[in-house]
Amino acid sequence: MVISMLLSQRYLFDIPSEIIYLNTAFMSPLLNSVVKAIAKGTQAKANPWKIKTHNFYEDVEKARSFFSKIVNVQSDTIAIIPSAAYGIETAAKNLSCSVQKNIVILENQFPSNVYPWFRIAKEKNVNIRKIPNDSNDLTASIIEYLDDSCDIVALPNVVWTTGQIIDLVRVKKKCDLVNAALVLDLTQSVGAMTTNLKKIKPDFAVVANYKWMLGPYATAFLYVDKKYHKGQPLEEGWITRRKSHNFANLTHYTDQYQAGAVRFDMGERTNFSLLPGVVSALEQLLKWEIKKIESTLKKQTDYLAVKLKNIGLEVLSETQRSPHFLSAELPTDANPDILQILESHGIYLSIRSNSLRITPHLWNNYDELDFFASKLSRII
Numbered sequence: 001m002v003i004s005m006l007l008s009q010r011y012l013f014d015i016p017s018e019i020i021y022l023n024t025a026f027m028s029p030l031l032n033s034v035v036k037a038i039a040k041g042t043q044a045k046a047n048p049w050k051i052k053t054h055n056f057y058e059d060v061e062k063a064r065s066f067f068s069k070i071v072n073v074q075s076d077t078i079a080i081i082p083s084a085a086y087g088i089e090t091a092a093k094n095l096s097c098s099v100q101k102n103i104v105i106l107e108n109q110f111p112s113n114v115y116p117w118f119r120i121a122k123e124k125n126v127n128i129r130k131i132p133n134d135s136n137d138l139t140a141s142i143i144e145y146l147d148d149s150c151d152i153v154a155l156p157n158v159v160w161t162t163g164q165i166i167d168l169v170r171v172k173k174k175c176d177l178v179n180a181a182l183v184l185d186l187t188q189s190v191g192a193m194t195t196n197l198k199k200i201k202p203d204f205a206v207v208a209n210y211k212w213m214l215g216p217y218a219t220a221f222l223y224v225d226k227k228y229h230k231g232q233p234l235e236e237g238w239i240t241r242r243k244s245h246n247f248a249n250l251t252h253y254t255d256q257y258q259a260g261a262v263r264f265d266m267g268e269r270t271n272f273s274l275l276p277g278v279v280s281a282l283e284q285l286l287k288w289e290i291k292k293i294e295s296t297l298k299k300q301t302d303y304l305a306v307k308l309k310n311i312g313l314e315v316l317s318e319t320q321r322s323p324h325f326l327s328a329e330l331p332t333d334a335n336p337d338i339l340q341i342l343e344s345h346g347i348y349l350s351i352r353s354n355s356l357r358i359t360p361h362l363w364n365n366y367d368e369l370d371f372f373a374s375k376l377s378r379i380i
Helices: 032-046 058-071 084-094 115-124 138-145 168-178 260-264 275-288 290-310 338-344 366-379
Strands: 078-081 102-106 127-131 150-156 181-185 204-208 220-224 326-329 350-352 355-358
Touching: 032 275, 058 078, 058 204, 058 220, 058 275, 078 084, 078 260, 084 115, 084 181, 084 204, 084 220, 102 115, 102 138, 115 127, 115 150, 127 138, 138 150, 138 168, 150 168, 168 181, 220 260, 275 290, 290 326, 290 366, 338 350, 338 366
Parallel strands: 102 127, 102 150, 150 181, 181 204
Antiparallel strands: 078 220, 204 220, 326 355, 350 355
């Protein structure tokens, strides 16, 4: 099936013409519509006499519903949280790990999906098993490492430093065989590539909004499999309890939560400034369609991969890398000021693990990619 490409969407962002921003994996610019939604929400908070009870719930449920469509699950499996770290900590609180068993992570995994497991390992006398991520087939390496000694497997979909992609459906099948829980940090994939959690079936999955979701900082989502819907939230909040809509009766205390993953929502989830921005970003992603975003970004990274190989840089093969992500290993004698020099030409990207991390988006065009490759060839 041929998937249509999206034209440049730069006009929807406030990006100066002289800026070539190739750093979505670090942080995305905000859509103009998101900025306006945040401003409108902030103004609402400035006039609290205009805020009614229903305002505490409407954007929350819109966000929950829109995000559930992006990852193809029911909305009652989604919680509103402030960060990926918060979601991973929630998972850690609700999963068991037996003495001397293993928690599996990747080497050099992003810290949010590492530190909670270090703590659990120390508290419960379990082991951390680190999988090297230098394999030509990272998925196969992970599957090979998983056995009956593993209780928890904590992984990304896309490696944050290199863009290596992991086939989570295959990994989940092996997890089921060895009876291990699967916890995912999907921050570097959801919003840029098709993600079907109904097919993957993780136990928990987190997504921070400030990268490929094009949303504001300090906002995120948590997917919780239904078997944990009676679990323990990090916070003993009031707004997630049954009958909390009735503000007059909040002192009629109850141990009962609202149904589904709502119990895992953060306190003050109704952020009147940020949440409208989250909703606006989700609306735009759904309008574009994730499959079209993925197809468009893949064409960009494929094009740039050829350019980089032509100037002597090593890039991951098309089968190894995610469609929206490109890394190019720098030679040992590369100019140490490469980022500063590129920035002097208005080009912004990152270096991670001695590789350029190049992550374009719909605001980029091919003239920019050509300009970047040309400047890079003269620097390295």
